[in-house]
Amino acid sequence: MRIVVAMTGASGAIYTQRLLDNLDPRKHEIHFISTKHAREVGQLELPKGELKIAPSVIQYDENGSMFVPFVSGSAKLDAMVIIPASMGTIGRVANGVSDNTIARAADVFLKERRKLILVPREAPYNLIHLRNMATLTEAGAMIIPASPSFYTKPKTITELVDTIIARVLDQLGIEHQLVKRWRSNE
Numbered sequence: 001m002r003i004v005v006a007m008t009g010a011s012g013a014i015y016t017q018r019l020l021d022n023l024d025p026r027k028h029e030i031h032f033i034s035t036k037h038a039r040e041v042g043q044l045e046l047p048k049g050e051l052k053i054a055p056s057v058i059q060y061d062e063n064g065s066m067f068v069p070f071v072s073g074s075a076k077l078d079a080m081v082i083i084p085a086s087m088g089t090i091g092r093v094a095n096g097v098s099d100n101t102i103a104r105a106a107d108v109f110l111k112e113r114r115k116l117i118l119v120p121r122e123a124p125y126n127l128i129h130l131r132n133m134a135t136l137t138e139a140g141a142m143i144i145p146a147s148p149s150f151y152t153k154p155k156t157i158t159e160l161v162d163t164i165i166a167r168v169l170d171q172l173g174i175e176h177q178l179v180k181r182w183r184s185n186e
């Protein structure tokens, strides 16, 4: 698969890290882009303040350029995951404000009916957040909230985060062994 991973400035940089950890760049073409605020939050939240990214992941330095492949429908990518997704970016995408690389790319994935997955993190939600997420769902995006589950008895923060990463990988159609499936020995 050809996948865009976009990190925006909501809390939850560990979600980005765990998704990147579980996308094999030998099997998939992975494009990675982050916003300025994502990098600031990452500095606070991540060990040593930065993501560990495999060298073969294709990285973009700034979230402003329209000279990247996935801002055009003519570039055939399969899926985009915005993780974590800030309410700011969700608002931009839900309202068609394509003024940066990530917002434009998400707009393209929606118009081309390609898979767009957003992992929002905010609490509580205001009505604007909820309406924007409803709009994105109506437009074909998949919202996977950063609301981990507990029934698999996660013992570490990583295991807790992986309950969400498992859902993202399931939606991408990528096999994984991250969590035990309910009522199965898989």
Ligand SMILES: Cc1cc2nc3c(=O)[nH]c(=O)nc-3n(C[C@H](O)[C@H](O)[C@H](O)COP(=O)(O)O)c2cc1C
Binding pocket: 007, 008, 009, 010, 011, 035, 036, 037, 038, 040, 041, 044, 085, 086, 087, 088, 089, 090, 121, 122, 123
């Ligand atoms: C420490 C920190 C934590 C934040 N957490 C959240 C959050 O959980 N959800 C959210 O929507 N915004 C959060 N924000 C605010 C966003 O970073 C801010 O709205 C920013 O403009 C989003 O821009 P971006 O979408 O371009 O990254 C946080 C900001 C900081 C500094």
